Amino acid sequence: MAGGGTYTSALCSVGGNRPAQNESWNGTSWSEISEQNTFRNQSGGSADSNTLGLIYGGEAPPVTSITESWDGTTWAEVADMATARSFGSGATGGQSGGSSSSLGVGGQIAPGARTGLTEEWTFPPATASALQVGDMWFNSSSSTLKGYGTAAGIPATTWATGGSLNTGHGYGTGFGLQTAALSAFGGYPTHIANTELYNGTAWTEVNNGNTARRNLGSFGVQGSGLAFSGGPPFGSTRLTESWNGTSWTEVSDLPAGVYDNRGIGTSSSSGLSIGGDPGQVSTVNEWNGSSWGSFTALNTGRSQLMTSNAGSVTAGLVWGGETPSLTANTELWNGSSWTEVNNLNTARGNAGFNGISTAALTFGGNPGSSPSQSAICEYWNGTSWTEVNDLGTGINGGIAPAGGATSGLSSGGTSAPNTQNTGTEEWTATAVVSTVTTS
Numbered sequence: 053m054a055g056g057g058t059y060t061s062a063l064c065s066v067g068g069n070r071p072a073q074n075e076s077w078n079g080t081s082w083s084e085i086s087e088q089n090t091f092r093n094q095s096g097g098s099a100d101s102n103t104l105g106l107i108y109g110g111e112a113p114p115v116t117s118i119t120e121s122w123d124g125t126t127w128a129e130v131a132d133m134a135t136a137r138s139f140g141s142g143a144t145g146g147q148s149g150g151s152s153s154s155l156g157v158g159g160q161i162a163p164g165a166r167t168g169l170t171e172e173w174t175f176p177p178a179t180a181s182a183l184q185v186g187d188m189w190f191n192s193s194s195s196t197l198k199g200y201g202t203a204a205g206i207p208a209t210t211w212a213t214g215g216s217l218n219t220g221h222g223y224g225t226g227f228g229l230q231t232a233a234l235s236a237f238g239g240y241p242t243h244i245a246n247t248e249l250y251n252g253t254a255w256t257e258v259n260n261g262n263t264a265r266r267n268l269g270s271f272g273v274q275g276s277g278l279a280f281s282g283g284p285p286f287g288s289t290r291l292t293e294s295w296n297g298t299s300w301t302e303v304s305d306l307p308a309g310v311y312d313n314r315g316i317g318t319s320s321s322s323g324l325s326i327g328g329d330p331g332q333v334s335t336v337n338e339w340n341g342s343s344w345g346s347f348t349a350l351n352t353g354r355s356q357l358m359t360s361n362a363g364s365v366t367a368g369l370v371w372g373g374e375t376p377s378l379t380a381n382t383e384l385w386n387g388s389s390w391t392e393v394n395n396l397n398t399a400r401g402n403a404g405f406n407g408i409s410t411a412a413l414t415f416g417g418n419p420g421s422s423p424s425q426s427a428i429c430e431y432w433n434g435t436s437w438t439e440v441n442d443l444g445t446g447i448n449g450g451i452a453p454a455g456g457a458t459s460g461l462s463s464g465g466t467s468a469p470n471t472q473n474t475g476t477e478e479w480t481a482t483a484v485v486s487t488v489t490t491s
Contacts, residue, residue, distance in 0.1 A: 054097025054107055061101040063122060074122075076102040088120045088127040096140035096156050106173060108156055111138045114387060115161060117367050119173075131410055134456075135169055135318045136366040137161050161322045165341050169319060209431070209440040211477045214461070215254040219246050220472025221464035223266035225282075226452025227315075227361065228274040230461045230478055233454035234295065236279060238266045240470060243284070247300070249274060250454075250463070250476070261293055261300045266450065271315030271323040271361060278303075278320050278339060286311045287330040292344075294320045304343045308335070312355040314405075314453075316368045324365055329355040332375050338365055351390050352381050356401035360412045361453040369409040369432065373401045378420045382437070384409060394436040398428050404451035406460045410434035413460045413479065416447040424448055425467060431481070447473050455479070 055064040060079035065088065075082045088107055095110030103124030110116055117136035120127045133156055140159030156171040217235060224238020231252030237245060245261035261279065268282025268289075275297035283289045290305035310328035317323020321341035327333060327350060334353035337344045350370065357373030366387035373379060380395035386409075396414070403417025403426075412432040418424045425446035430437045443462060451465035460479035467473040 054095050054110075055105065056097065056099035057101050057105070061103070063097075063099040063102050063105040065095070065097055065105075065107050078102065085122075086126060088122075089129055090116070090118050090120070092116055092118070092138075094138040094160075096137075096159065108133050108173075109137045109140050109159060112387070114366060116387065117364050132364075132367050132408060133171055134362050134364065134408060135161060135167065135171070135322070136364040137167060137169075161319075162340055165321055167319065167321060209429070209479060209481045211429075211441060211444055211462075211479050213444065214252075214463075214476035214478045215250065216476060217248055217255050217463060217474040218257050219244065219248070220474045221246070221248075221450065221452065222466040222470075222472040223450035224452060224464050225268050225270040225279055225450065226454055226464065227270050227272040227277045228454045228461075230455040230459040232274040233452065233461050233463065234272075234274050234277065235452040235454075235464050236270075236295075237261055237264070237268060237282070238450050238464060239264070239472065240266060240466075247295075250461070255463075255476070259299045262302055263291055263293070265289065265291070267311040269310075269313040269315045269325050269328070270453070271317035272320055273318055276319040276321070278315070278317070278323060280306055280315070280325055281310045281313055281328065283311050292339075296320070306337060306344050307346070310335070312402075314357050314359045314361075314370070316359050316361060316363045316365075318362055318364070322365055324368065326350065326359060326370055327354045327357050327373065332373075348385075348388075348390065351383055351392060352379065354379060354381075356418075358403050358405035358414050358417075359453075360407045360409050361405060362456055363408045367409045369407075369412055371396055371412075371414065371432075371437075372399065372403060372417070378418070382432075396437050397430055397439055398426075400426065400428070402449045402451075402465075404447070404460075404462050404465070405453050406455040407432065408456065411456070413455075415443050415460070415462055415479070416451055416465065418448045424469070425465075429479075444477055445473075445475055447475075 062077040092110030097107040099105030105122040108119040117133040137159035221238040226235040233250040236247040243264040245264040248255040265282040270279040277295040280292040288309035293300045313328030334350040336347040338347040354373035360369040368385040371382040378399040380399035400417035404415045415429040425448040427443040427446040447465040449466040454461040462477040
């Protein structure tokens, strides 16, 4: 069971091997309430009261990251967890009360694979809202009718200069968050295995990878990640290295050699390798913590693509890349199939990227014109792409993915043909909700 609250106002959600059953406690008795939109068992949850609660994760099946909020009347799907899991614990309040109002703690990300990952929930999340465009409500205190306008969910954004890398990482890779990132490998014409960590202010060189290479894929967070494929030799390299926060270890190889592929995942125990060359493949492989296996292929094969790097094996987004021509095509993964959705405004490949399937960011890249290093930045709100403020410097080629869609990081890549970029820029989004009011 999942839920919470106080001894006079509580919420309980039951899954298990029986139909979903949700009940509300008013201090005297229990009453049945409506079911959540997606039935699942072994979910996590928390609540402030019987009118304010949260259910997240669980097995639908498969393991899911879906999150739903309860407002006393209905369940509404809101921003997903970064990592799908079941058997997770919930703690510390429900939807409101501060920056750590609810915690998703530990759980199981796949059969037999446990995680210690903790995620914090804030309500409303930046750039998102539990209410959708067109929803209306009446404020009885002010006798005002209000509704969300069409601008809701499009953030005000800024780029700011961060600390510089010690070594340029053009054609490299990386992962992590804006204040806890990793940039590694890359280089041209000399390939490197250098690894650097970012603390939100400065980069520090740490232990190198085992094999110097470039044009590779990756996923993870600063303390746990995976880097795979690349070259040279290009088209045959299957090498995978696992990062434990301190050092790199060679683990099981990919089933086939690729380069210019990309990844989705938030730890070294679960994630995806997507697309790549030679031949702009549609291949997707899943990493289960010890080995690679086959996964549902993309609709459109591509290389030099971009992904929602902080997504999961049950919820992801890919866009752009080469097919071999540059494409603006975007595909959404919902845990069972890839679906084509709204395109980018500007087709390009080799751009920077971060976020999840409902809130993502892409920046820079090759737009197919001169110069090949662009500064264009676009934001995905779960439905469509919107151009927002540009990068300070145009870049291309191996920009290390890091951050979420409300706090991104751009580092590495090339700032001119064959010029290894050492600059870092930090992206911040401000949640500004517009309203349409009539009285």
